Amino acid sequence: MASEIISIGLKLPWIENRIILKELVSGNFREFLSAIKRKTYFEEAMAFHTPYHFEGVFVSDDIDQTIRSVKDVYLSVFPVLSELPKGVFFEWERGESIRHFFEVLLGIGTPIIGDVKFLENVKEGYTQSLESELTGPVLNRLFQSGVKFYKSIVDDSSLFTEAVTIESAIVELGRHIFGNIRHIRLALVGDSAEGPLLYRYFRQLKFKTIQKRMLKPDALIPETNRNLPNETFDILVRLEQKPPAAAWKAHVSEQLKPRRGTPLLIIDLTDQAPEKIVDELLFCYNRDDLQAIIQKNFNDRQKEVPGLLKRLEKEVEEFISWQYSRERFEFSGIIGKSRKLQQVLEMIARVSTANTTVLIEGESGTGKELVAKAIHKNSPRAEKSFIVVNCAAISETLLESELFGYLKGAFTGAVSQKKGLFEEADQGTVFLDEIGEMSPATQAKILRVIQEGEVRRVGSTQTIQVDVRVIAATNKNLKELVEQHKFREDLYYRLKVFHIVVPPLRLRKGDVPELADYFLEKLSQGAGKRIVGITQEAMALLQNYPWPGNVRELENAIERAVIMTIGQHITPTDLPREIQFYEEPSAQNTSEWATLYEVEKQHILKTLEYYDWNLGKVTEVLGISRATLWRKLKEYGIQGKENK
Amino acid sequence: METLILILRWTVFLLYFLSFLFYIRYFQKQTKSLARPASFLLLAGILLQTLVIVFQWRLEGHFPVLSVGEASFTWMWLFGVLYFVLEIRLREQAFGIFIVGLMTTFVLIANVFPLHHGPMPPYFQDDWVQVHVLIMLFSYSGLTIGFIASFMYLSLLKELREKNLKYFYSRLPALELLDRLSLESIYIGFIFLTVGIFIALSLASKYLTHVWYLDSKILSVFVTWLIYAMYLSVRWFLNWHPRKSAYISIVGFGWIVISFMIFSTFISSVHAY
Numbered sequence: 001m002a003s004e005i006i007s008i009g010l011k012l013p014w015i016e017n018r019i020i021l022k023e024l025v026s027g028n029f030r031e032f033l034s035a036i037k038r039k040t041y042f043e044e045a046m047a048f049h050t051p052y053h054f055e056g057v058f059v060s061d062d063i064d065q066t067i068r069s070v071k072d073v074y075l076s077v078f079p080v081l082s083e084l085p086k087g088v089f090f091e092w093e094r095g096e097s098i099r100h101f102f103e104v105l106l107g108i109g110t111p112i113i114g115d116v117k118f119l120e121n122v123k124e125g126y127t128q129s130l131e132s133e134l135t136g137p138v139l140n141r142l143f144q145s146g147v148k149f150y151k152s153i154v155d156d157s158s159l160f161t162e163a164v165t166i167e168s169a170i171v172e173l174g175r176h177i178f179g180n181i182r183h184i185r186l187a188l189v190g191d192s193a194e195g196p197l198l199y200r201y202f203r204q205l206k207f208k209t210i211q212k213r214m215l216k217p218d219a220l221i222p223e224t225n226r227n228l229p230n231e232t233f234d235i236l237v238r239l240e241q242k243p244p245a246a247a248w249k250a251h252v253s254e255q256l257k258p259r260r261g262t263p264l265l266i267i268d269l270t271d272q273a274p275e276k277i278v279d280e281l282l283f284c285y286n287r288d289d290l291q292a293i294i295q296k297n298f299n300d301r302q303k304e305v306p307g308l309l310k311r312l313e314k315e316v317e318e319f320i321s322w323q324y325s326r327e328r329f330e331f332s333g334i335i336g337k338s339r340k341l342q343q344v345l346e347m348i349a350r351v352s353t354a355n356t357t358v359l360i361e362g363e364s365g366t367g368k369e370l371v372a373k374a375i376h377k378n379s380p381r382a383e384k385s386f387i388v389v390n391c392a393a394i395s396e397t398l399l400e401s402e403l404f405g406y407l408k409g410a411f412t413g414a415v416s417q418k419k420g421l422f423e424e425a426d427q428g429t430v431f432l433d434e435i436g437e438m439s440p441a442t443q444a445k446i447l448r449v450i451q452e453g454e455v456r457r458v459g460s461t462q463t464i465q466v467d468v469r470v471i472a473a474t475n476k477n478l479k480e481l482v483e484q485h486k487f488r489e490d491l492y493y494r495l496k497v498f499h500i501v502v503p504p505l506r507l508r509k510g511d512v513p514e515l516a517d518y519f520l521e522k523l524s525q526g527a528g529k530r531i532v533g534i535t536q537e538a539m540a541l542l543q544n545y546p547w548p549g550n551v552r553e554l555e556n557a558i559e560r561a562v563i564m565t566i567g568q569h570i571t572p573t574d575l576p577r578e579i580q581f582y583e584e585p586s587a588q589n590t591s592e593w594a595t596l597y598e599v600e601k602q603h604i605l606k607t608l609e610y611y612d613w614n615l616g617k618v619t620e621v622l623g624i625s626r627a628t629l630w631r632k633l634k635e636y637g638i639q640g641k642e643n644k
Numbered sequence: 645m646e647t648l649i650l651i652l653r654w655t656v657f658l659l660y661f662l663s664f665l666f667y668i669r670y671f672q673k674q675t676k677s678l679a680r681p682a683s684f685l686l687l688a689g690i691l692l693q694t695l696v697i698v699f700q701w702r703l704e705g706h707f708p709v710l711s712v713g714e715a716s717f718t719w720m721w722l723f724g725v726l727y728f729v730l731e732i733r734l735r736e737q738a739f740g741i742f743i744v745g746l747m748t749t750f751v752l753i754a755n756v757f758p759l760h761h762g763p764m765p766p767y768f769q770d771d772w773v774q775v776h777v778l779i780m781l782f783s784y785s786g787l788t789i790g791f792i793a794s795f796m797y798l799s800l801l802k803e804l805r806e807k808n809l810k811y812f813y814s815r816l817p818a819l820e821l822l823d824r825l826s827l828e829s830i831y832i833g834f835i836f837l838t839v840g841i842f843i844a845l846s847l848a849s850k851y852l853t854h855v856w857y858l859d860s861k862i863l864s865v866f867v868t869w870l871i872y873a874m875y876l877s878v879r880w881f882l883n884w885h886p887r888k889s890a891y892i893s894i895v896g897f898g899w900i901v902i903s904f905m906i907f908s909t910f911i912s913s914v915h916a917y
Binding site: 178 | 674675809885
């Protein structure tokens with residue numbers, strides 16, 4: 001069954017309810033995440049909360065199951081919810097859910113629509129879900145396209161940068177009067193409950209000066225530098241109505257005196273009737289005026305919503321068409337639906353967006369380069385260069401000058417200077433194949449590139465900064481090489497930050513037919529022959545063979561068959577001899593042994609008991625997906641611990 | 645040849661007009677994806693206009709400044725160049741709607757007016773006369789930008805003062821920037837105006853009869869000079885509020901436009917316009 005996206009969360013009026021909000025904020029979000037991981041049914045999940053949302057997005061092949069188990073988690077982690085009437089949750093499915101996610105990122109339907117807070121909060125939740133290993137390719141992609149959508153909207157229209165809070169309205173007003181805030185001198189006068197908050201907010205912006213002015217009986221004196229004469233300010237934010245009217249007026253006129261046409265902005269947050277001071281250069285705004293600005297900005301944004309929804313619709317369609325596309329499973333030429341391969345694809349999706357080094361291990365012919373290319377293609381560096389270096393194919397000295405470049409005269413034959421591949425690949429990816437073959441001296445230099453982002457051309461004393469992502473691959477056991485002191489330990493651990501093992505073809509034989517069809521189509525086109533398919537007998541032979549040379553061997557076998565065949569189908573006689581006449585080592589008679597069914601059931605039960613029904617742990621140990629585990633539990637009639 | 649020039653002049657108009665439409669849309673919508681084509685079309689217009697002017701100059705041996713039509717055309721070219729430099733320097737495209745609107749209108753007027761025909765007045769052989777005209781046109785460009793900035797300043801000031809923040813508030817640049825812009829561009833315009841007048845004085849005795857200083861056009865330029873001298877002195881010496889000086893800038897520009905229209909059509913003068 002195809003998997004769908006579902007969102008489950010709390011409805012907006014409930015989120016805004018003070019008691020619930022308090023509960024949600026005080027409740028541990030991590031705890032919520034781990035409960036999701038342990039107790040719910042899903043393939044991928046992420047959860048997040050903003051001031052207006054508290055929800056999770058899930059990918060699942062059994063929507064009802066997921067909804068039920070997720071709601072249970074909500075109720076168990078936040079008991080207050082169970083006291084509420086039934087309508088506390090909402091559920092969106094498929095396209096609705098995707099649309100809802102994009103709407104959350106833009107804050108559509110909230111009073112601070114377009115605020116960057118939504119993106120920040122969702123990102124926080126996503127990162128935590130990623131770290132808890134809840135997300136997968138679909139949600140990773142959903143998050144990435146959400147961020148891209150948000151940026152494209154907000155970067156394009158200045159309406160979304162305008163203020164929606166009191167403090168940012170002050171800054172905005174200042175900006176509209178004085179221009180760049182780097183030239184603005186601001187002072188907070190007096191103190192109030194919101195004083196520290198305002199001060200902190202203004203501090204993180206790049207005002208020219210910010211001062212807190214405290215109130216003394218008859219005058220305003222700066223908190224620090226008491227002896228300095230009164231400075232001139234552009235914005236005075238008045239928090240207290242303390243100095244008597246006369247003193248305040250005196251201070252304001254003091255401020256106005258030295259000006260040559262520059263205005264003075266007074267923000268009165270005292271919530272009392274302000275003293276009347278009239279001057280050509282004076283702008284006085286109080287809280288209500290700031291609220292009016294916020295309201296106006298909100299209306300401006302609200303007017304943009306219909307246009308946004310139209311753009312959003314397009315984005316949703318694009319996402320859905322990706323979600324159900326074939327390419328998603330083929331992942332840049334990597335073909336197969338077996339669980340083992342899907343795990344690899346998931347890892348590719350996860351590591352692509354990060355910027356870490358990756359070590360790919362696998363027998364020769366398993367397609368390590370394809371994996372590296374897929375990582376590059378799905379990373380933010382996709383548009384930049386991807387350079388492949390086979391360390392085994394080039395001699396040691398040549399490898400160094402290829403990688404790092406050289407200066408004129410660095411060695412015999414260096415008639416001009418040359419850029420190294422690392423420089424060429426700046427901002428891109430370098431794929432070092434067969435890294436086990438590299439000499440320790442070159443390994444040290446590679447480590448330098450990875451750690452410091454520095455290369456030095458052969459014969460040069462100057463270092464050049466480069467920004468490259470290194471992906472390395474090997475078909476040897478690097479750990480053994482490290483033990484034999486043939487491979488640097490520090491480099492090994494540096495590379496191993498993220499490591500992907502590409503399974504050999506014999507461990508994913510289920511993918512053989514699809515791969516064979518794929519190669520047949522590709523190669524017969526290349527050979528100009530019209531070959532319709534592979535006969536059942538030939539396919540059985542292909543699936544029976546252990547493929548020591550992996551996918552590459554399969555490709556070669558098909559290529560040979562395409563050349564040999566005279567009909568429209570590939571028959572057993574077209575295949576290489578070793579495949580045609582391969583015989584499995586004979587199997588024993590096993591009638592008195594337990595059936596696989598029984599063995600599996602016992603094994604699952606034992607594991608469940610051992611890990612005290614921690615499903616997350618069990619799936620990890622058994623190496624199966626959560627969905628599979630649930631199906632098997634149902635199939636074997638194993639009851640959950642709680643239900644016993 | 646004449647038809648080719650005519651076609652090119654109308655193409656320039658068309659480019660400005662399209663650019664103007666984009667600037668209007670940008671002013672309303674504030675989306676950056678509209679701002680880029682606006683600037684691009686404007687640049688294309690300016691480049692083509694440069695080509696037309698160089699073309700006419702080569703063809704006829706003098707700058708196209710002989711008739712009202714030619715002069716407006718050249719004036720708008722200088723104006724466009726000046727604005728484009730400002731736009732890049734300030735990274736601010738909010739004025740575009742006013743500036744390019746003005747350019748579109750004037751290029752249209754210039755295209756409707758007939759091209760200069762007949763013999764060239766003898767004094768036009770003197771390069772200094774052409775330099776004088778160009779400098780005067782450049783100075784008017786500066787003064788016009790000063791006027792537009794003053795106008796925007798007053799509109800924004802009105803909204804801020806009445807705390808009725810609406811249309812201009814979210815679209816115009818900062819108040820202080822508008823004030824500085826009008827002061828600086830009027831300053832530049834004034835310097836060029838002064839230099840242009842000095843060149844004219846040295847030329848006058850050479851080509852004109854003894855009572856040249858009573859010529860209506862010459863008198864009107866002196867009035868212009870006085871108005872802007874006043875603008876700058878109230879700003880520098882009397883420390884007036886920018887609001888009051890902005891009115892002077894608007895009066896000054898009004899005077900320039902009126903004198904242009906009246907003296908070029910109704911009153912005979914040694915100047916064609």
